[in-house]
Amino acid sequence: MATDKKDIIRQKMLESQKEARVVRKIVLIVSIILVLSIFIIGGGGYLYIKSALEPIDQNSKVQKKVDIPIGSSVTGIGETLEHNGIIKNAKVFKYYVKLKNEGGFMAGEYELSPSMDIPEIVSRLKTGKVLAKAAVIMTIPEGKQLKEIAAIMAKATKQKEADVLNQLNDESFVKGLMAKYPNLLTNEVLNSQVRHPLEGYLYPATYSFYKKNPTVEEIVTVMLEKTQDILANYxxxxxxxxxxxxxxxxxxxxxxxxxxxxxxxxxxxxxxxxxxxxxxxxxxxxxxxxxxxxxxxxxxxxxxxxxxxxxxxxxxxxxxxxxxxxxxxxxxxxxxxxxxxxxxxxxxxxxxxxxxxxxxxxxxxxxxxxxxxx
Known part of the structure; x- marks a missing residue:
């Protein structure tokens, strides 16, 4: 009887060892498959992104007029470029811009080609190499208060300074901007103790406009877009x-x-x-x-x-x-x-x-x- 028990135990041990070897093989095979999958997916993703950053047609001689409207977001610019056949993928454009902390794109009518890669397009949008000359160029220095900015805007647009300042302080106007930029303009700007809701939110930079008489809203929209782009980096x-x-x-x-x-x-x-x-x-x-x-x-x-x-x-x-x-x-x-x-x-x-x-x-x-x- 004792011998039979020993044989049974030995047999079970052999079976357990056999099962363990099988399990180890299965785990090894699954691990290999997972690793290979990661390499394949990762490699495929890398190749896809690399391809999306490259020109649609490096040998293209086509030049297309592409209008980037005032106040366009990065997402909107990417969609415009894809729609016009200048880039392959708007989402890759967006993520490239975010990853590289690019920003400060200038509105206007550009001449772009499918032969350009994304870095070249980004550079052109930042430097404002447009077809038409700017009708209005407005420089806002650092350390300027809203009243001073309103004066600069009034001079650039041939409006009365008081009218510009009144619009910048108008609650319904500000609420409209808050709806456009909910992450930038919060209820804090409408605190009853705040003197000017947009004080500090109009980023100091040089702005170019390609229509003769841009509205206050168009100007402010571009400035808020710039502020939002800058702050996104931080x-x-x-x-x-x-x-x-x-x-x-x-x-x-x-x-x-x-x-x-x-x-x-x-x-x-x-x-x-x-x-x-x-x-x-x-x-x-x-x-x-x-x-x-x-x-x-x-x-x-x-x-x-x-x-x-x-x-x-x-x-x-x-x-x-x-x-x-x-x-x-x-x-x-x-x-x-x-x-x-x-x-x-x-x-x-x-x-x-x-x-x-x-x-x-x-x-x-x-x-x-x-x-x-x-």
């Missing part, structure tokens, strides 16, 4: 810092207004964040001037008493909204401040900014470099 950093777009543009505008060409904006940014973290008011002069609606060389103690939610001497944290537009350098500084233990800074007459850690140090530097201020 979405991960913004979300990691837990900033809304409105907060980011507000912080960037403070940095833009305080900075000079000689200063590192990231250091200014560090002072603002350090003060917020410690519960200190930002106490930045440009917000006082914005609250007063004035441009002045000096800010006096009496100015600090202005009763406004924008007065960062009276109110802690960020003001209700941006106080001007900001360029990329200031936006990047707002997202990536330098690591410092500075809480104060002041600008000297020659444009240099002195950073200090304590109020005592700040007052000493102030006595050296600034007179009759505050």
């Amino acid at each position: 979405q991960e950093e913004r979300e990691a810092k837990k900033l809304s777009i409105h907060q980011l543009l507000t912080m960037a505008s403070l940095i833009e207004e305080e900075a000079t060409e000689k200063v590192d904006r990231r250091t200014i940014s560090s002072v603002f964040y350090n003060r917020i973290k410690k519960g200190m008011p930002l106490q930045t002069d440009p917000t006082v001037l914005y609250a007063q609606g004035k441009h002045k060389q000096k800010v006096y103690y009496k100015d600090l008493e202005v009763n406004s939610p924008y007065n960062t001497y009276k109110h802690k944290g960020l003001p209700p909204g941006p106080i001007a537009n900001a360029g990329k350098i200031s936006i990047e500084a707002a997202l990536d401040p330098e690591k410092t233990d500075y809480y104060y800074f002041l600008a000297t007459a020659d444009g240099k900014i002195i950073f200090t850690k304590t109020l005592d140090e700040h007052n000493k530097e102030k006595a050296k470099h600034i007179s009759n201020k505050k």
